[in-house]
Amino acid sequence: MTILEEPIKEVFTLRNYIGGEWIESEGELIDVVNPTNCRVIAKVPVSTKNEIDAAVETAKEAFLEWRRTPPVARARCLFRLKELMEERFEELSRVQTMEHGKTIDESRGETRRGIENVEVAAGMPSLMMGYNLEDIAAGIDEYLIRQPLGVFGIIGPFNFPFMVPLWFAPYAVATGNCIIVKPSSEDPISQMKIAELGEEAGFPPGVWNVVNGGRTVVSGMLDNPDIEGICFVGSTPVGRNVIYRKCGETNKRVIAQTGAKNFLLVMPDANLERTIASCMTSFYGNTGQRCLSGANLLVVGEGLDEHNYNAFYKKTVDAFVNAASKIRVGYGLDESVQMGPLRDKSKKRRVLGFIEKGIEEGAKLNLDGRNIKLVGNWPQTCFLNPSAFEDVTPDMAIGREEIFGPVASIMRAEGLDEAIEMIHSNPYGNAASIFTSSGKWAREFQYRVQCGNIGINIGIVAPMAFFPFSGMKDSFFGTLHGQGREAVRFFTESKVVIQRWF
Amino acid sequence: MGEEATCSAIISFAGKLEDDSSEFYEQLAEKFAEERETFLEFAKECRQNKLLVVRTYQETITDALEACFIKIDLHNYVAEATLRGDMRYLDVLKTAIRLEEKASRFYFDAAEQSKSLLATIPRAFRKVAERRNNRKLKLKSLLESSI
Numbered sequence: 138m139t140i141l142e143e144p145i146k147e148v149f150t151l152r153n154y155i156g157g158e159w160i161e162s163e164g165e166l167i168d169v170v171n172p173t174n175c176r177v178i179a180k181v182p183v184s185t186k187n188e189i190d191a192a193v194e195t196a197k198e199a200f201l202e203w204r205r206t207p208p209v210a211r212a213r214c215l216f217r218l219k220e221l222m223e224e225r226f227e228e229l230s231r232v233q234t235m236e237h238g239k240t241i242d243e244s245r246g247e248t249r250r251g252i253e254n255v256e257v258a259a260g261m262p263s264l265m266m267g268y269n270l271e272d273i274a275a276g277i278d279e280y281l282i283r284q285p286l287g288v289f290g291i292i293g294p295f296n297f298p299f300m301v302p303l304w305f306a307p308y309a310v311a312t313g314n315c316i317i318v319k320p321s322s323e324d325p326i327s328q329m330k331i332a333e334l335g336e337e338a339g340f341p342p343g344v345w346n347v348v349n350g351g352r353t354v355v356s357g358m359l360d361n362p363d364i365e366g367i368c369f370v371g372s373t374p375v376g377r378n379v380i381y382r383k384c385g386e387t388n389k390r391v392i393a394q395t396g397a398k399n400f401l402l403v404m405p406d407a408n409l410e411r412t413i414a415s416c417m418t419s420f421y422g423n424t425g426q427r428c429l430s431g432a433n434l435l436v437v438g439e440g441l442d443e444h445n446y447n448a449f450y451k452k453t454v455d456a457f458v459n460a461a462s463k464i465r466v467g468y469g470l471d472e473s474v475q476m477g478p479l480r481d482k483s484k485k486r487r488v489l490g491f492i493e494k495g496i497e498e499g500a501k502l503n504l505d506g507r508n509i510k511l512v513g514n515w516p517q518t519c520f521l522n523p524s525a526f527e528d529v530t531p532d533m534a535i536g537r538e539e540i541f542g543p544v545a546s547i548m549r550a551e552g553l554d555e556a557i558e559m560i561h562s563n564p565y566g567n568a569a570s571i572f573t574s575s576g577k578w579a580r581e582f583q584y585r586v587q588c589g590n591i592g593i594n595i596g597i598v599a600p601m602a603f604f605p606f607s608g609m610k611d612s613f614f615g616t617l618h619g620q621g622r623e624a625v626r627f628f629t630e631s632k633v634v635i636q637r638w639f
Numbered sequence: 640m641g642e643e644a645t646c647s648a649i650i651s652f653a654g655k656l657e658d659d660s661s662e663f664y665e666q667l668a669e670k671f672a673e674e675r676e677t678f679l680e681f682a683k684e685c686r687q688n689k690l691l692v693v694r695t696y697q698e699t700i701t702d703a704l705e706a707c708f709i710k711i712d713l714h715n716y717v718a719e720a721t722l723r724g725d726m727r728y729l730d731v732l733k734t735a736i737r738l739e740e741k742a743s744r745f746y747f748d749a750a751e752q753s754k755s756l757l758a759t760i761p762r763a764f765r766k767v768a769e770r771r772n773n774r775k776l777k778l779k780s781l782l783e784s785s786i
Contacts, residue, residue, distance in 0.1 A: 246700045472648040
C-alpha cells in the first residue's frame with residue numbers, strides 16, 4: 138500500500154479573493170474535513186451579504202477595463218493559467234482527493250477536464266467572432282458582434298470541486314466578463330488554488346473573484362441587480378425552485394444543471410466484458426457522486442424468449458455483482474484503491490436510507506455495501522462499499538430518485554420500447570446509455586430518448602470541453618449550456634449592426 | 640499491487656522503473672569506462688521514457704475513467720537494478736539484460752491491456768517497450784562480444 142504524499146500539511150483558513158486581494162471574511166468559520174480520516178484540513182468562512190456585495194461592486198468596476206482588453210490579450214491570461222495548472226497538476230489533483238475523497242486517478246482526470254476548458258476558452262478570439270453580410274440592400278451592410286455583459290456568478294457543487302466551475306469561468310472571462318465563484322463549502326480549496334494561479338497568470342484585479350460561503354452568498358448573487366447571470370450546478374430542488382425561478386424574476390441569464398437518474402441499457406448482443414468494465418466506473422466512479430453516474434442498469438430482453446432472457450439476465454447480473462464486489466475501497470491517495478469515501482457522513486446516511494428503503498420496497502440486495510471492507514485502517518464514518526439491488530422497478534424510491542452514492546438498481550425490460558418508456562417515466566433527463574452491437578438499436582435509442590447526453594457503448598457520457606454539457610427535463614433549467622460554443626453565446630450579447638455611408 | 644492495478648499505480652511503477660534503471664546505468668557508466676557513452680545514453684533514454692509515460696497519462700486521463708483498472712499484476716515485473724561492488728562486467732551485462740527483459744515485457748503487457756483506452760496510451764507503452772527491447776538486443780551483443 139503506497140500512500141502518496143498529502144499536499145496539505147496544516148490546517149489553514151481560507152480567505153475570499155476580491156479585487157485581486159486575499160481578504161479575511163467577517164463570517165463564521167466552518168471545518169473542511171478530509172472524509173477519509175475525518176481530519177479537519179482547513180476552515181472556510183461563511184461570507185456575509187456585505188462581502189458578496191463588495192465583490193460584485195469590484196467586479197463591476199473591473200469589467201469596464203477588462204471588456205476593452207483585446208480578446209487575444211485576455212486569451213493570453215488563459216494560456217498562462219493553463220501552463221500554471223500543468224505545472225501544478227499533481228498538487229491540484231491531490232488536493233481534490235484530500236478535500237473530496239475521490240481516488241487520485243479520478244482527481245487527475247478531473248484536473249485534466251478542467252484544464253481542457255481553459256484550453257478551449259483560450260481560442261476565444263476565433264470563437265467569439267461574429268458574422269457579416271454585404272449588400273443586404275443597396276449600399277447597406279449588416280454584421281453581428283458579440284459583446285460581454287458584465288458580472289456573472291458561478292455556484293459550484295461539492296462533487297467536482299475543481300472542474301465544474303471551469304465549465305463556465307474560462308469562457309466568461311475570455312469573452313470579457315468578470316466572475317464571482319462561490320465554491321462548495323464542503324470542498325472549497327481547489328477553487329482557492331485556481332484563484333491563486335489566476336492571480337499569477339495575470340488576470341487584472343476584480344476579474345476573477347472567489348467568495349466562500351453558503352445561502353447568504355447565493356442569495357446575495359441572485360438579488361444583486363449587477364449580476365447578469367448565474368451558472369449553477371447542484372440539486373434539482375435548488376436549481377429549479379431557487380436559482381431558475383429567481384433568475385427569471387430578476388431577468389438574469391441562467392444555466393442550472395441539476396439532478397439525474399441515469400439508465401444504462403444492456404442489450405442481448407452487447408459485448409458483456411467491456412460493458413461490465415464500463416459499468417463499474419459509471420456506477421461506482423467518484424463513489425457514485427456524479428450527475429452522469431449510472432443509476433439504473435436495465436437488462437433488456439429484446440428478441441429473446443423467456444428462457445434465454447432469464448439466462449442473459451442472470452449472466453449480466455452475476456458479472457456485474459462479481460466485478461462490483463472486487464472494487465477496492467479506501468483512501469484515494471492510496472494508489473491501489475479504486476473507490477473513495479462519500480463526501481461526508483450526512484451523504485452516507487442518505488445513501489443508507491435509500492438502501493433501507495430498497496429493502497422495504499421489496500428489491501433484492503444482491504451486494505450489500507454496508508458490509509464495509511477497506512484497504513487501510515480508516516474510520517468507517519464516510520465509507521460504503523458498492524451495493525447492487527436486483528428486481529428493482531421504476532416506481533421504487535431506489536429506481537426513481539437520485540441516490541448519489543455507490544448503489545446500482547438492476548431492472549428488467551422485455552424490449553427496447555419498454556426500456557425507453559421506463560426512461561421517459563423518470564423526471565430526469567441528464568444521460569442515458571445503451572450497450573449493444575446493433576446500429577439499428579443504437580440509432581433508435583439516440584433518436585428517441587429524451588436525455589441531454591446519450592452514450593452508445595459509453596458508461597459515462599461526459600461531453601468534452603468543446604461540446605456543451607447538455608441535459609433535459611428535471612436535469613437542466615435554462616436554454617444554453619456550459620462548455621464550448623454554447624458557453625460563448627451564454628456569456629455574450631449578440632448585437633446586430635446595419636450600416637450605410639452616404 | 641494486485642491482479643488489477645489502477646492507472647496511477649501503473650504509472651508510478653513505470654516511473655520508479657525508469658528512475659531505478661537510470662540510476663543503474665549511470666553507475667555502470669562510472670564503473671565501466673569502455674561503454675560509458677552507451678550507458679549514459681541508456682540513462683538519458685530512461686528519463687525520456689518516464690517523461691513520455693507520465694505526460695501521456697496526464698494528458699489523456701479524464702474524469703470519465705472508462706475501464707481505468709488494468710488487468711496486470713505488477714509483482715511480475717519487479718526486476719533487480721542494483722550494482723553490487725563485487726560484480727564483474729559480464730555479470731552486470733546479464734543483470735541489465737534481465738532488467739530490460741522484465742521492463743519490455745511490462746510495457747508490452749501494459750500496451751496490450753490498455754488497448755481499450757485512448758490510443759495514445761498503448762502507443763506510448765509500446766514505444767517504450769520497443770526502446771527497451773532494442774536496448775536488450777544491444778546489451779546481448781555487448782555480452783557476446785565480451786565473452
